[in-house]
Amino acid sequence: MSRIGKQPVPIPSGVDVTIDGQNVSVKGPKGTLELTVAEPITLARNEDGAIVVNRPNDERLNRSLHGLSRTLVSNLVTGVTEGYTTKMEIFGVGYRVQLKGSNLEFALGYSHPVLIEAPDGITFAVQSPTKFTITGIDKQKVGQISANIRRLRRPDPYKGKGVRYEGEQIRRKVGKTGK
CATH class of the missing domain: 3.90.930.12 (Ribosomal protein L6)
Structure with missing residues (x-):
């Protein structure tokens, strides 16, 4: 069993x-x-x-x-x-997020802002320009939208820049040594 x-x-x-x-x-x-x-x-x-x-x-x-x-x-x-909540944070100079209506608008170093629309049953909340939460009642939807947002700019192993889950430990690499 x-x-x-x-x-x-x-x-x-x-x-x-x-x-x-x-x-x-x-x-x-x-x-x-x-x-x-x-x-x-x-x-x-x-x-x-x-x-x-x-x-x-x-x-x-x-x-x-x-x-x-x-x-x-x-x-x-x-x-x-109870519902489900995922907390996320953004690291990087000039990287930020803001709420546009019920959608999230990201500035992630691209030449254009990236807009993420809220699917049915999902709500976004922005605590600061670098911290936001995703809330909903469907665990699968909350997890999928979180993964999609993280995929926009994955954390860089050299500098740590990017979108990550709150408390996520990024495995850092040592850069090249100069001559």
């Missing part, structure tokens, strides 16, 4: 869960999220009201999908109750 998959997903008060075959819909104070789990995996409610993820047998694929499905369902419940 998968150690992660066998744990039931507790449902806090104020969260409404609907299970319809392979589909699960979670509605909470921050919004609604839906998920379709892979075919061999089944979802059910136990006597405590928690969601239990089951697999038909111990085939390798089913074992893999078991823990994954449980984690995805758990992420839905956490998303509609």
Whole structure:
């Protein structure tokens, strides 16, 4: 049995869960999220009201999908109750970010400003010209938009310039020695 998959997903008060075959819909104070789990995996409610993820047998694929499905369902419940936030920071002379409506505009050393539009369910907040946060209820969307923004100007291993996650340690390299 998968150690992660066998744990039931507790449902806090104020969260409404609907299970319809392979589909699960979670509605909470921050919004609604839906998920379709892979075919061999089944979802059910136990006597405590928690969601239990089951697999038909111990085939390798089913074992893999078991823990994954449980984690995805758990992420839905956490998303509609607490939400997810990614904090990011910018290093580099002249590199900055500002809020334009609900979108982010970056100055990252290119000849033009880079505009990132906020997808549905994602909000941006700028604390300073070099620090900003990405907030939403869908963990996958928040992580993907964070990775897309980081990809605009990856941290440089020589000087450390670029966009990075807050607290991320950049592996630095030693430059060439002059004659």
